[in-house]
Amino acid sequence: MMLKQVLDVVELLGSATVDGSRVSGFFRDRGLKTVEVETVRGDGGSTDFLRLTLVGSDGASRGGNAPTLGVVGRLGGIGARPEQVGLVSDGDGAICALSVALKILTMQRMGDILPGDVVVTTHICPDAPVLPHDPVPFMNSPVNMAQMNAMEVSGDMAAILSVDTTKGNRVINHMGFAVTPTVRAGYILPPARDLLEIMEITTGRHPVVLALSQQDITPYGNGLDHINSLMQPATATSSPVVGVAITAETAVPGCATGASREVDIAAAGQFMVEVATRFSRGQCEFFSQRDYDRLVELYGPMDRFQTLGDGGA
DSSP, X not given: OOHHHHHHHHHHHTSTTOOHHHHHHHHHHTTOOOEEEXXXXXXXXXXXXXXXXXXXXXXXXGTOOSOOEEEEEOOSOSOBTTTSOSOBGGGHHHHHHHXXXXXXXXXXXXXXXXXXXXXXXXXXXXXXXXXXXXXXXXXXOSSOHXXXXXXXXXXXXXXXXXXXXOOSSSSOXXXXXXXXXXXXXXXXXXXXXXXXXXXXXXXXXXXXXXXXXXXXXXXXXXXXXXXXXXXXXXXXXXXXXXXXXXXXXSOOOTTOBSOOOHHHHHHHHHHHHHHHHHHHTTOOOSSOHHHHHHHHHHHOOOGXXXXXXXXXX
16 A cells, blocks of 8 residues: 555655755655755756665666666646645645655565666655646746756656646546556557556556647647646657556646645555556566557657657747
8 A cells, every 4th residue: 555655755745845855865764775866947946856766676776687667756846835835736746756666665675676676756846836827727847848857757767657747637537547548759659458457456446548639748848738747758768658647527726735635646656656566577568569660660750749840949
C-alpha cells in the first residue's frame, strides 16, 4: 500500500518554506544516498529540481544490464503563494513521484530490491505563478519547458512514466487516475497492454485511458493548446513515454487548494511502483517494437513533432 508514503510526502511539502534541500534531507535521513538538487532560475522566479536514484541490484549505476525506469513528476508548482495558501492541486505530480521514490526506498530497506535503477525527477516550488486558461486557470512554472525537460528527462531512462494532475479539462471525467497511449518520437502508439493489465490488477477496476491529440505531444511554445504538461517529456527523448494522469470528474483548477485526494495519488503511485517492479525484471513492455518499426518503415520518422515545427522560433 502507498497511502502512508503519500501522507508523509504531503506533510513534507505542505510547508510554505519547503525547498529542495529540505526534501533532499528527508530522503537522506531515510537512507537514500543518491539525491541531487539544483536551483534553476527563470523569468518567473526559481525552483529546485530533484533527481533521486533508487539503485537496483543489476542496474546501470552498478554497471548492470537491467533497464532504468524514469518517473517524472510534472507540475508548475506545489504552491501559488501569496495568491493561495497551502498545497495546490497542481502539486499532485510531485507528491506522487516522491511517494513512489519513498515506497521503493522502503521496499529496499525491507529486502525487496529491484534489478534496475528507478530515477525519480521533479521540482519543488511553493510560490509558482498562475496562468489564465480556459476552462480553468493553469499553474505556470518559474522556468520554461525546455529548462524543465533538460533537468527532468535524461538519456539513461529506457522508458518514462510522467505523472501530472490532469483535472483542468473536460476531456476526461473520471475520479482517480488514467494512463495515456504510449508516445515515442512523435508517434502516438496504442495503449500498452501490459500497463492496462497492471492498472486492472492494482485498482481492481477496468483501466481508464486518457485520449491524446497530436498537438498534446508537441512542445510548448508553438501556439497550440495542450491538455497540460503531462506529455512534454516525450518531446525530449526517443524513449517511450506514458502519462499517468491524476483525474477528477469535474474541471478543477491547478491553482485550487484542498483539491488533492490522497487516495487517488496513492492509487496512481501503487500502479507506478508495480510498473517499475515488472519493467525492471523485463516483464512489462511499453510498446510493440515490431509494430513501431513497421510504422517507421511505412510512414517514416515522426520526430518533427518533437520540435516547434517550421513556424517555430
